[in-house]
Amino acid sequence: MKYKGSCHCGQVAFEAEGELTQVTECNCSICSKKGALQWGVSPASFRLLTSAESIATYTFGEQTIKHRFCPKCGVxxxxxxxxxxxxMVVVNARCLDGIELSSLPVKHFDGRSL
Known part of the structure; x- marks a missing residue:
């Protein structure tokens, strides 16, 4: 199934395709502060609908993961x-349109131990 999503103000919009059967909650330092519920898809299953210039990036630690967010609304x-x-591309499922997150099981991932 194809899902559309965006930040709060709509400056960052995307599509992701796949089976959304569960989300993951990670307890690492950044994920726990963001409160994101994550859904991982392959890069081929993800399409940015807005220009890459409209997105801000944050990296830390070994700088291997690019955390993307909207510089306007901060989401x-x-x-x-x-x-x-x-x-992998890890989508914040809270940004997906028309998803009832309470109906999805949440898998807990111990990112703190990595």
């Missing part, structure tokens, strides 16, 4: 990088 929309040995 974290997705992240890109190599996660657990494979290239």
């Amino acid at each position: 974290h929309t997705f992240a890109e990088g190599v996660l657990l040995g494979r290239s």
Whole structure:
């Protein structure tokens, strides 16, 4: 299934395709502060609908994951990088349109221990 999503103000918009059967909650330092519920898709299943220039990027630590967010409204929309040995885009499921998040199971990931 194809899902559309965006930040609060709409400056960052995207599509992601796949089966959304669960979301992941990570307890690492950045994810716990953002409160994002994550859904991982392959880079081929993700399409940015707005220009790359409309997105801000934050990296930290080993700088392997690019945390993408809207510089206007501040909402974290997705992240890109190599996660657990494979290239991935991690969408903030809270930014997806028409999703009832309470109906999805939440998997907990211990990112603090990495």
